Amino acid sequence: MEHELKIYPKYFEDVLSGKKKFEIRKDDRKFCIGDVLILKEWDNIKYSGREAKAKVIYLIDDKFVGIQPGYVVMGIELEN
Secondary structure, eight states: OEEEEEEOHHHHHHHHHTSOOEEEEEOSSOOOTTOEEEEEEEOSSOEEEEEEEEEEEEEEOTTSTTSOTTEEEEEEEEOO
């Protein structure tokens, strides 16, 4: 499944550079391994028009001690 998500410029750049290989999100969409995240750069006022696609390759849900209830940590890999 594909999910369109807003992402702030600093984090967007870190995803593009390969420094940031994870996303922490509220699990209001029931994210799964294999899902595709369409990350759309957003400055809290408008979209820049830049976007990146990343595949969810790993997932830690709130059953793991330390993850806030209702949230997930997703390991991501950029798609070409």
